[in-house]
Amino acid sequence: MKALSQKRRHPLAAIALLLMGLLITGGLYAVATTVNEAKASTSTFSANDVEEGGKLFAANCATCHGMGGSGSQDGPSLVGVGAASVDFQVGTGRMPMQMNGPQALEKPVQFNDQQTHQLAAYVASLGAGPAIPEQSLLEGGDAAAGGELFRTNCAMCHNAAAAGGALTRGKFAPALADTSGKHIYEAMVTGPQNMPVFSDSNITPEGKRDIITFLKQIETNGSPGGAELGSLGPVAEGLFVWIAGLGVIIAFTIWLTSRTS
Amino acid sequence: MGNHSDGSPNHSGTVATAGQNEVEKFQDPGLPPHRLRLADTDPKAAKRAERQVALLFGISVVGTLIFLVAYFAIDLGPGESTIGNIRLQNMLLGLGTAFAMLGIGTGIVHWAKALMPDHEVSEERHAIRYEEDRQAAVRIVDDIVEETGIKRRPLIRNTLLGAVALAPLPAVAIFGDLGPRPDNKLAHTMWAPTDGRLKRLARDPDGTPIKASDVTIGSAFHVIPEGLNELVEGKLNEKAKAVVLLMRLDPDSLNPSAGREDWGYNGIVAYSKICTHVGCPVALYEQQTHHLLCPCHQSTFDLTQECKVIFGPASRPLPQLPIAVDDEGYLVATSDFKEPVGPSYWERDMHERSINS
Numbered sequence: 001m002k003a004l005s006q007k008r009r010h011p012l013a014a015i016a017l018l019l020m021g022l023l024i025t026g027g028l029y030a031v032a033t034t035v036n037e038a039k040a041s042t043s044t045f046s047a048n049d050v051e052e053g054g055k056l057f058a059a060n061c062a063t064c065h066g067m068g069g070s071g072s073q074d075g076p077s078l079v080g081v082g083a084a085s086v087d088f089q090v091g092t093g094r095m096p097m098q099m100n101g102p103q104a105l106e107k108p109v110q111f112n113d114q115q116t117h118q119l120a121a122y123v124a125s126l127g128a129g130p131a132i133p134e135q136s137l138l139e140g141g142d143a144a145a146g147g148e149l150f151r152t153n154c155a156m157c158h159n160a161a162a163a164g165g166a167l168t169r170g171k172f173a174p175a176l177a178d179t180s181g182k183h184i185y186e187a188m189v190t191g192p193q194n195m196p197v198f199s200d201s202n203i204t205p206e207g208k209r210d211i212i213t214f215l216k217q218i219e220t221n222g223s224p225g226g227a228e229l230g231s232l233g234p235v236a237e238g239l240f241v242w243i244a245g246l247g248v249i250i251a252f253t254i255w256l257t258s259r260t261s
Numbered sequence: 262m263g264n265h266s267d268g269s270p271n272h273s274g275t276v277a278t279a280g281q282n283e284v285e286k287f288q289d290p291g292l293p294p295h296r297l298r299l300a301d302t303d304p305k306a307a308k309r310a311e312r313q314v315a316l317l318f319g320i321s322v323v324g325t326l327i328f329l330v331a332y333f334a335i336d337l338g339p340g341e342s343t344i345g346n347i348r349l350q351n352m353l354l355g356l357g358t359a360f361a362m363l364g365i366g367t368g369i370v371h372w373a374k375a376l377m378p379d380h381e382v383s384e385e386r387h388a389i390r391y392e393e394d395r396q397a398a399v400r401i402v403d404d405i406v407e408e409t410g411i412k413r414r415p416l417i418r419n420t421l422l423g424a425v426a427l428a429p430l431p432a433v434a435i436f437g438d439l440g441p442r443p444d445n446k447l448a449h450t451m452w453a454p455t456d457g458r459l460k461r462l463a464r465d466p467d468g469t470p471i472k473a474s475d476v477t478i479g480s481a482f483h484v485i486p487e488g489l490n491e492l493v494e495g496k497l498n499e500k501a502k503a504v505v506l507l508m509r510l511d512p513d514s515l516n517p518s519a520g521r522e523d524w525g526y527n528g529i530v531a532y533s534k535i536c537t538h539v540g541c542p543v544a545l546y547e548q549q550t551h552h553l554l555c556p557c558h559q560s561t562f563d564l565t566q567e568c569k570v571i572f573g574p575a576s577r578p579l580p581q582l583p584i585a586v587d588d589e590g591y592l593v594a595t596s597d598f599k600e601p602v603g604p605s606y607w608e609r610d611m612h613e614r615s616i617n618s
Binding site for chain 1: 296298299300310344348370374375464465466472474475476477478479480481482483508542544545546547548549550552554556559561572
């Protein structure tokens with residue numbers, strides 16, 4: 001304590017106190033109707049896949065989604081959600097859900113690729129729905145056109161730089177960096193959780209490919225304007241200016257008025 | 262003069278007693294004794310401070326050179342203006358200027374603090390107003406009145422008053438040209454049928470019309486009126502008023518009020534995207550809770566209650582666009598919005614009454 005009280009008159013004490021103060025204060029549902037998505041499944045599922053998937057489903061999913069995927073009080077029916085929905089929800093770790101909350105969170109994936117494939121096969125066999133997209137729909141699009149579509153349809157929730165953003169009552173739109181093109185495509189066709197569905201009649205498969213190309217482009221090229229500060233706009237930039245900018249000004253003020261030894 | 266240091270229990274602690282007529286308890290301590298600086302006593306320290314100041318000025322010179330080299334040596338000519346080159350030049354120009362200015366500034370301050378004389382000076386207050394100054398000012402005004410003879414020559418006085426009164430009139434005429442007032446432009450959008458033909462709902466940005474069968478449950482379409490992209494003049498102004506969010510939900514979850522039952526089609530509804538608070542685009546649609554969130558101030562609208570405000574500063578629901586389906590299955594707007602879209606403005610109530618009469 002004595003050391004502390006001696007140091008409180010140190011010229012830097014005010015800055016340290018200010019910084020401390022600033023730091024402390026700153027503190028599926030998708031029933032796709034048949035018109036759009038009931039195309040033939042691109043990845044072929046064998047009868048064995050369906051059978052194995054059924055077993056996995058009964059053991060891991062049926063508690064909430066009901067036997068046969070017919071839904072229960074705790075989870076929606078999965079009839080007609082399609083293989084794309086399963087591949088997205090299970091492939092990003094959102095399902096099986098850990099606990100009830102405003103929305104299912106991304107977490108380490110619980111099933112391996114083969115098991116995910118089998119689960120998708122089983123759910124796809126329950127009713128026609130969006131299929132897992134082919135590789136040709138995931139790359140080689142027009143990034144400029146994709147950027148325009150992204151800013152019109154996606155940027156209001158996911159942020160113009162795809163950094164994500166807050167929604168109502170604890171829900172949020174996630175950041176899209178590090179999300180695979182396949183999962184981005186599947187999210188658009190199925191509308192996981194509170195995301196609206198962007199069916200092929202709204203944004204064409206080519207448009208979706210353009211959007212994915214745009215997202216990969218901004219992810220690999222970085223921001224042309226220098227430090228992004230999380231691309232969160234005025235909040236992060238303001239915090240930086242308040243702490244760093246004002247800090248420098250205060251440091252200069254203290255130096256200007258101090259006596260030389 | 263306040264006397265807060267009297268610890269006498271006879272005084273109420275809540276009232277500070279004014280110290281009039283009392284001897285001041287604290288004498289003016291005067292200036293503290295002058296303390297000599299190292300550079301005042303030690304020639305070595307003075308020499309060191311001198312070198313430090315020179316070094317700071319030297320940094321300024323280096324900063325200026327960095328600026329000049331970055332400006333002339335980095336080629337941004339055709340084929341060379343890559344983003345990397347531009348960034349490098351920008352950074353060097355900024356750093357060069359910063360060092361050039363900071364070097365001079367900190368050098369001068371250090372010079373003044375360490376080497377220039379530092380004797381304390383106190384300036385006494387002087388009277389704010391001297392009587393003789395006041396008299397002199399009165400005399401000047403009197404002289405002006407007397408010498409201009411304005412009291413003796415009413416013709417000059419009156420013509421001057423007339424000229425000064427009329428001189429601002431051209432300004433009134435010029436400001437009049439800032440108009441015309443927008444009249445009821447804010448109350449109408451492109452959705453009004455032209456020549457009896459109903460406007461189709463089209464996708465933003467490419468402008469292709471939307472069929473009712475395209476809109477699946479849970480979808481959200483960003484919509485502009487058909488023909489907007491073909492506008493040559495005022496396209497953005499029209500778009501700013503006419504943008505609409507089209508959503509489809511289970512028809513049972515919609516609760517249309519009397520007179521609005523036929524404004525949607527089979528669970529498909531269209532609402533203005535312009536927030537009624539200050540006009541940000543409300544387009545954050547949550548397809549399960551049916552909430553629409555405005556990203557600017559978190560106004561939240563409930564789609565199942567005709568976009569009633571359930572949170573935030575907006576005071577009115579989002580205006581609904583009445584829609585139907587034409588013979589070819591495309592969605593059309595049966596009329597313009599039934600109220601002015603967007604935030605409040607002075608004549609809004611008047612315009613709303615005229616729309617509905």
